[in-house]
Amino acid sequence: MTPALERRSLIEELAGKGIRMTAQRRAVIEVIQEAKEHLDAEALLERAREWHPHIDRATVYRTIDLLKKLRLIDELDLMHLEGEKHFYEVKTTREHVHLACFRCGRIQEFSSSLFEQLKSEISEQAGFTIRVTRLEVGGACRECAAHDPATLSP
Amino acid sequence: MTPALERRSLIEELAGKGIRMTAQRRAVIEVIQEAKEHLDAEALLERAREWHPHIDRATVYRTIDLLKKLRLIDELDLMHLEGEKHFYEVKTTREHVHLACFRCGRIQEFSSSLFEQLKSEISEQAGFTIRVTRLEVGGACRECAAHDPATLSP
DNA sequence: TTAAATGCAAATCGTTTGCATCTGT
DNA sequence: ACAGATGCAAACGATTTGCATTTAA
Numbered sequence: 001m002t003p004a005l006e007r008r009s010l011i012e013e014l015a016g017k018g019i020r021m022t023a024q025r026r027a028v029i030e031v032i033q034e035a036k037e038h039l040d041a042e043a044l045l046e047r048a049r050e051w052h053p054h055i056d057r058a059t060v061y062r063t064i065d066l067l068k069k070l071r072l073i074d075e076l077d078l079m080h081l082e083g084e085k086h087f088y089e090v091k092t093t094r095e096h097v098h099l100a101c102f103r104c105g106r107i108q109e110f111s112s113s114l115f116e117q118l119k120s121e122i123s124e125q126a127g128f129t130i131r132v133t134r135l136e137v138g139g140a141c142r143e144c145a146a147h148d149p150a151t152l153s154p
Numbered sequence: 155m156t157p158a159l160e161r162r163s164l165i166e167e168l169a170g171k172g173i174r175m176t177a178q179r180r181a182v183i184e185v186i187q188e189a190k191e192h193l194d195a196e197a198l199l200e201r202a203r204e205w206h207p208h209i210d211r212a213t214v215y216r217t218i219d220l221l222k223k224l225r226l227i228d229e230l231d232l233m234h235l236e237g238e239k240h241f242y243e244v245k246t247t248r249e250h251v252h253l254a255c256f257r258c259g260r261i262q263e264f265s266s267s268l269f270e271q272l273k274s275e276i277s278e279q280a281g282f283t284i285r286v287t288r289l290e291v292g293g294a295c296r297e298c299a300a301h302d303p304a305t306l307s308p
Numbered sequence: 309t310t311a312a313a314t315g316c317a318a319a320t321c322g323t324t325t326g327c328a329t330c331t332g333t
Numbered sequence: 334a335c336a337g338a339t340g341c342a343a344a345c346g347a348t349t350t351g352c353a354t355t356t357a358a
Binding site (some may be wrong): 174176178179208209210211212213216238 | 336337338339340341347348
């Protein structure tokens with residue numbers, strides 16, 4: 001998701017760290033990188049199978065773990081709009097907020113310098129060294145709020 | 155968690171909405187309200203049993219659901235520091251960020267007007283009607299960063 | 309050559325459900 | 334009286350694990 005601003009592709013990044021590259025990993029990585037929406041582990045598995053038909057679910061999870069530990073991808077909950085699964089996206093230089101519409105399910109991304117300022121404030125005032133941030137907002141998108149004012153109630 | 159700023163107790167809030175009050179619900183609600191740390195469903199169950207020994211796990215989950223739907227409590231992930239469970243806290247008027255230390259596990263709360271400004275900006279610029287927000291930050295707290303500089307590395 | 313990665317199947321964790329029974333209003 | 338709440342046990346979805354086998358470097 002989000003136009004990739006990374007200098008190196010994930011594959012290169014891993015090679016640079018001397019991490020072993022297998023066909024299965026390559027498949028998962030390609031899929032995450034090319035994805036135009038946020039994918040969960042199941043979707044990642046299905047799409048990776050188009051490249052490497054016998055890849056197993058466990059391998060997908062292990063690859064996700066690897067990329068998470070190396071901090072090359074971010075894990076999202078997207079307000080648990082559909083169960084407890086997680087979604088993944090390549091880490092970009094500019095962090096963004098995810099806005100999840102409870103009515104239509106759409107996910108919008110929003111970035112703002114206020115978010116960057118808030119992070120600096122947290123580091124400075126709380127003396128906290130930030131490694132990951134996750135800001136998710138749930139509510140009604142413009143269209144849904146207009147169509148269905150009930151979405152706004154209580 | 156967080157000094158309660160609510161005008162009415164949760165019990166009163168429910169009574170006001172004509173919601174049936176049972177001993178089990180009262181127990182869970184008292185526990186959430188008095189808690190000094192963030193509790194998950196298991197912890198809620200254990201403590202509620204001190205008041206109502208035979209309360210069942212399912213009832214705890216159903217009560218959590220009820221309070222969530224009425225938007226009287228917030229659900230937190232706390233960066234999944236310990237598995238995938240959720241934590242709960244009474245909704246307060248002032249929203250805050252949760253800072254989760256990956257090394258010592260401590261959770262700090264942080265509130266800032268920048269957060270409020272960011273939320274207004276989201277409503278205005280994206281036309282998004284905010285119902286819930288969840289901002290969680292993972293990293294190293296001041297003490298851990300000082301003790302163990304490795305915590306800060308890649 | 310050999311440490312690391314994979315597939316498979318079974319296990320785990322947190323949570324949800326169906327249903328018969330009980331209880332608040 | 335009866336809609337709604339409970340306890341129990343079984344089911345669930347997402348993820349993780351152990352272990353024998355294969356593979357990248």
